[in-house]
Amino acid sequence: MTSPPRRRATDTRPIPFPVLIADIGGTNVRFSVQAEVHSPRRDYETVHTHDFPDFASAVQTVLDKTAIMPHALLIAAAGPIVGGHTKLTNAEWLIDPEKLRAELNLDTVITFNDFEGVALALPTLTDDQVMQIGGGESIPREPRVVIGPGTGLGVAALVYGDQCYRPLAGEGGHVDMGPVSDRDFAIWPHIARFHGRITGETLLSGNGLVRIYRAIVAADAARDRGCAEGADVTSAAHEGDPVAEEALDLFFTYLGRLAGDLSLIFLPKGGVYIAGGIVPRLADRLAASPFRVAFEDKAPHRAIVEEMPTFLITEPKPAIAGMASFAILPERFALDLRGRRFDR
Incomplete structure (x- = not known):
């Protein structure tokens, strides 16, 4: 039968x-x-x-x-x-x-x-809609992950099976984050918590960039330029303000860490994609930042993560x-x- x-x-x-x-x-x-x-x-x-x-x-x-x-x-x-x-x-x-x-x-x-909507776009993005930031080749039909700082922090994944793509949406932007480096431990006590927690979105968003900036000012008793929005921090960094420049470097470091953690969860040989309203405007700084170093710092599985490609989505409406x-x-x-x- x-x-x-x-x-x-x-x-x-x-x-x-x-x-x-x-x-x-x-x-x-x-x-x-x-x-x-x-x-x-x-x-x-x-x-x-x-x-x-x-x-x-x-x-x-x-x-x-x-x-x-x-x-x-x-x-x-x-x-x-x-x-x-x-x-x-x-x-x-x-x-x-x-x-x-x-x-x-x-x-x-x-x-x-x-970010489920962004994940739906990943199979059709062309070379002129993305910019690769390190790693190896993207393997077709392997899992992919997208993460994007903006007003909040979006996260989604895309997997292939049974001859079709399935987006996996969630609230991954609200996972906890913790200090790793000595510098983190110095500024972490000064980071303003959100609902009593330090999450991905607490740091990796427009308000998150301001939180990092203010934490550096408090930890170092540094000059405060009164940055109230993420755009204020990026403008100050472009003008050479050392506190704002460090805030951006730490922002990209934390983005790399969380993206690397997601890579350990999904093993996305199709790539990790960065979207959102903040990073595409800072493409040159991203490429020169500690992002990829932090992404790969995943011992004992560094060798696995090093091969995974990371991309910045340059398509304005993914x-x-x-x-x-x-x-x-x-x-x-x-x-x-x-x-x-x-x-x-």
């Missing part, structure tokens, strides 16, 4: 076009429209999350600029998806897909974690690109969309 063919736990139903695609972060919202399967993606102006009371109001800025009325909406949001709803971790919006579908007269709404890839060819991915896909 022949057993029935095994079915993948995935949702490959076609998505009705045109598709409006939104990447919602704690600071910015990026929009794009994929009108048809074979048409070029059309990007729209990025807007600031805090300029609007809710997501539907932000969407209207796009609808006012296009004659295309979307039939579907794909959303990547910076926060955990619980019961279909998403509360942004670093902003006050609550994303309610059923309410959005009714308000915007859509056929379909699908929600993703923001989550948008990932969701567009999913909209065009959903059968390429294994995604269980129960509780995340809402149809008329």
Whole structure:
């Protein structure tokens, strides 16, 4: 007796076009429209999350600029998806897909974690969309990891099996981090905790860069230039301020350590990818920083980690690109969309 063919736990139903695609972060919202399967993606102006009371109001800025009325909406949001709803971790919006579908007269709404959206883009990124920072060759269909400091810290992975890719989303930005070097032990007591903890996001975010800067100032009784935002620290570093320069070096060191830890967990021979709103603007500093040294400092498994390639994603809208890839060819991915896909 022949057993029935095994079915993948995935949702490959076609998505009705045109598709409006939104990447919602704690600071910015990026929009794009994929009108048809074979048409070029059309990007729209990025807007600031805090300029609007809710997501539907932000969407209207796009609808006012296009004659295309979307039939579907794909959303990547910076926060955990619980019961279909998403509360942004670093902003006050609550994303309610059923309410959005009714308000915007859509056929379909699908929600993703923001770095799940970035992970969807990893198989299709080309050489001109990434910059390699050390390591060996990327091996096709091997696991890949993406990490990205921005308003918060996003983490996701992508694995291949059963002839399709499966993104693994989580809240990896909130894992604990601890001091390693003598310098760390000197400044660690001065780092402002977040919810009583020092996590990846405590250090590897815009506010995290400020925390590192202020900890150095306190530990050394150094001159304080009053840096209140991550951009202030990077500007001061460009001007040659030694405290800001060290803060950036430590930022990249801690990014390398956490990325290296993720490599030990996933053994991503396909590569570790860096995204987010901060590091792509600092590509030259990243390449010259201690990032890769910290990434490889994983004895007794240094030899394994040394071979793993690390890449900076230079594509400006990777989550948008990932969701567009999913909209065009959903059968390429294994995604269980129960509780995340809402149809008329």
